[in-house]
Amino acid sequence: MxxxxxxxxxxxxxxxxxxxxxxxxxxxxxxxxxxxxxxxxxxxxxxxxxxxxxxxxxxxxxxxxxxxxxxxxxxxxxxTPDGTSFAPGSFAVAAKGEFKRQETPNYVYEMLFPEIRNKAMVPMMGTLKAHDLKDFDDFVRHPGQEFLIVLEGAITVFAEGKAPVTLRQGDSLYLDSSRGHLYASAGAQDARILVVCTEPDTTEPAPADASGSRV
Amino acid sequence: MxxxxxxxxxxxxxxxxxxxxxxxxxxxxxxxxxxxxxxxxxxxxxxxxxxxxxxxxxxxxxxxxxxxxxxxxxxxxxxTPDGTSFAPGSFAVAAKGEFKRQETPNYVYEMLFPEIRNKAMVPMMGTLKAHDLKDFDDFVRHPGQEFLIVLEGAITVFAEGKAPVTLRQGDSLYLDSSRGHLYASAGAQDARILVVCTEPDTTEPAPADASGSRV
DNA sequence: CAATCGTTTTTCTTATCGGAAAAATTTGCC
DNA sequence: GGCAAATTTTTCCGATAAGAAAAACGATTG
CATH class of the missing domain: 1.10.260.40 (lambda repressor-like DNA-binding domains)
Structure with a gap:
């Protein structure tokens, strides 16, 4: 044993x-x-x-x-191994809107630079729809760290074991993304956020992933 | 010896x-x-x-x-001693403006979450002043990767070995930051950008730091 | 071929590490 | 509070591996 x-x-x-x-x-x-x-x-x-x-x-x-x-x-x-396969000297520009979309009734996420593989950071543009709080998604958990900034509107951040926090335009957040987390628009209007993760989020929208890593 | x-x-x-x-x-x-x-x-x-x-x-x-x-x-x-690392489950919120400033005549950078040490990502808010193109800073080079998005105004990106690129509001950029790079406001007004680096940029504004660690 | 530089192997001393006894600390009970 | 039992931690000792010094090996160059 x-x-x-x-x-x-x-x-x-x-x-x-x-x-x-x-x-x-x-x-x-x-x-x-x-x-x-x-x-x-x-x-x-x-x-x-x-x-x-x-x-x-x-x-x-x-x-x-x-x-x-x-x-x-x-x-x-x-x-701490230091090898990422982002090729040395790489350089890429994305024009507004050139994103790869991932959409649910509650939000739209658009990954920037989808053509670059193995980035050390994965920036995503998100639109959180003003929506009823009835049909909420579940907490999301994935390895790595996550940075978020509110570009427009206001959002409510639900983080496992924390009281909900409201972020307004210009506010930002830094968290260990293995802690369960969930974002929703706070006001009556849609909110726009920019999220940057250290690792690609491969979790599917709904199911509560029970692969419990590190308490 | x-x-x-x-x-x-x-x-x-x-x-x-x-x-x-x-x-x-x-x-x-x-x-x-x-x-x-x-x-x-x-x-x-x-x-x-x-x-x-x-x-x-x-x-x-x-x-x-x-x-x-x-x-x-x-x-x-x-x-990683307790206080200095981003401990598992960490969670931090920064209100608009709670930043640590680094200022030169050409720009102001404000590091978000300066109190969190050893972050995997270092998000910074930058204001590029509309300025004469005469007294430019030098290329900046540091290990890691860098993501940038234009929040307000427009900027010109100078990257070593590349033709200058103009980014407008909402445009973004992903580059290997060991390639020499430099940002400047493009229009007559100041520009606001959000920069996220994978490693803290310890380079000083102007002087060519010759303490060559890992090329 | 000699000579130099970088790496590996050999030899020997000393420290790590596991097992079990001893000491210290906590727990239970009146 | 005091005493005994149980639990947690420390100490002692033998087997084995870490680590320093030096010799051997291989590659490169004049």
């Missing part, structure tokens, strides 16, 4: 440890440093670095701390 | 390791778990957890990975 899969010693090239090692090697090579140069900067032995980068060794906290300082990054940065 | 101070074995209560340990203990107690409960969830020994939480031991990568999974957090989250 073990909860987490115990990886005691993994030598396969796709283990987390091997990936971590490749990330270390990338960080070093990005800077044009050799093993011995990083060894000098970090105070670690060359052999240690070599084994760590190849995933043959499991660095201890102390060594990782030295390593992070030697590289010049935050400790957390060692564990 | 060592660059980073080597902390081989530190037993003082204010070492990074001790702080890390206290953070681990907090994460566990927040969930109301005992050492043996976390031991079962993570697959680590009780004694190991005890020593790690007191900073008497330097956990290896493999154990930290098991631990993170047992606790149910991302590896990086173990290293």
């Amino acid at each position: 073990t909860y987490a899969a115990p990886p005691p010693t993994a030598d396969d090239p796709d283990s987390e440890r091997a990936q971590f090692g490749r990330r270390l090697r990338a960080l070093r090579r990005d800077r044009g440093w050799t093993l011995s140069e990083l060894a000098e900067r970090s105070g670690l032995a060359v052999s240690t670095l070599s084994k760590a980068e190849r995933g043959l060794m499991s660095l201890t906290y102390d060594r990782m701390l030295q390593l992070a300082r030697g590289i010049g990054v935050d400790m957390a940065e060692l564990f | 060592t660059y980073a101070a080597p902390p081989p074995t530190a037993d003082d209560p204010d070492s990074e390791r001790a702080q890390f340990g206290r953070r681990l203990r907090a994460l566990r107690r927040d969930r109301g778990w005992t050492l043996s409960e976390l031991a079962e969830r993570s697959g680590l020994a009780v004694s190991t957890l005890s020593k790690a939480e007191r900073g008497l031991m330097s956990l290896t990568y493999d154990r930290m990975l098991q631990l993170a999974r047992g606790i149910g957090v991302d590896m990086a989250e173990l290293f």
